[in-house]
Amino acid sequence: MSESKDSSLDKVSETKQRLDKVSDAFCLAKWYQATLHLHNGNTQSCHHVGSHRVHKTDLNARGPMALHNTPEKKLERTQMRKGQKPAGCEYCWKLERQGEISDRTYKSAEDWSMPFLDETAKFDGSEDVLPKYLELAFDNVCNFKCMYCSPLYSSSWEAEIKKHGPFPTTGFYNNMSLFKFQGRSVLPDQDKRKYIDAFWEWWPQLKNELIHLRVTGGEPLLTDETWRLLDELKSGEFKNLNFAINSNLGLSTKIMKKFVDNLNQIRPNVKSVLVYASIDTVGRQAEYIRNGLVEDQFFTNLETLLRETDGKVVASLMITVNALSIFGLKGLMQKIEALRQKYPEAVIAFDTPYLRNPEHLCLHILPPEMSVYIQEAVAFLKQSDYFSDREVNRLERLLSLMKDNPWGKSKLKRLREDFYKFMKEHDLRRKTDFLGTFPELDEFWQDIETHLGRWTFRKLTEFIRPQL
């Protein structure tokens, strides 16, 4: 049932006031949240900001604390203390300019950050700190190729790009040479091992400090290191730890059973267990967006999790709102309501972050009148007893984002053309059928096609992709 409470909004607004007293750029996520991509030696403070490499020399000199306290993060912490807004956090600044509540506040209101506000307000930014919320990827092994993902997080994407090259968009989407230049390529095995070993060296210190540990990938359940971590959690006591794991739930019955058995053994040892499962919409559109997804398998595995963990494991759906996901958003909300009705003992949460990259797949490329699909979903949530104020608020903020297009006319035109080129190439490579799957976009598509010139693009595609 809904956790609908006005108090959740009160808490958020009180947090904002307390943060702003320190500075209007102050965000506790910069200190206490870390994502570690061990397979490419990168780190970031939250998923809205870009990642950067942890230098091997720094790791050798300072040990595993260097995995989180990089010179780049320390500079941004210092900026925030002085009231300067780091450019990498534009996601939050933009929402705040629009009068919305950003993740700077939502994240700082959490149990892993808010208790440390007073202490952190005394720091100048140069201190080493242990993360309280750690997101961890051991590898990029994945059986899916979601439309907006990349070879950095999916070995299936990596194989496709190695075979066919980057997509023929303006910026050559998923260009591996660019990742190499940026220091983000997946590392060779012996280099990857250095970062993974550093993590295991850090683990005895970390495990007693962490409040949240979230394992991601790739698909983490296809990586041996994840099962090693699950074994660790089965064999110890971690009373303050909230353990979470991402999964695409594209798992065989056998792996799903082993996973649920492990979670049931871990559950008494930790404070909570949560499974984040990603799905963006329903039906064929969902399967198109998240290539590899079989909707029935997803919901069967989700129900196995809900049923066989007796409501002791929280399931949270990660719904990445993008240009193709909004048509079925209301349908997905209806499924969530039905699950909440069927499993009243279970906690079935969800979040609706919006996609920012690649830009050609963002909501903003759509004509603003298409926000009607989001309005329908919001209206559905409002009339139901099964959704909280916060859930409605998070979905509703997408409406103002759609109204306010961040790009000028020429950039919008270029991104729409990139959208078209991406989808054409997607259909060629993956034998998919864009227009058959998204009839809602027929007029939009024809419009771009008319401007782009059918003949030129077809010939160009045939020329550069003769093997498809």
Ligand code: SF4
């Ligand atoms: S200000 Fe926003 S983008 Fe920056 S670290 Fe905080 S939550 Fe992330």
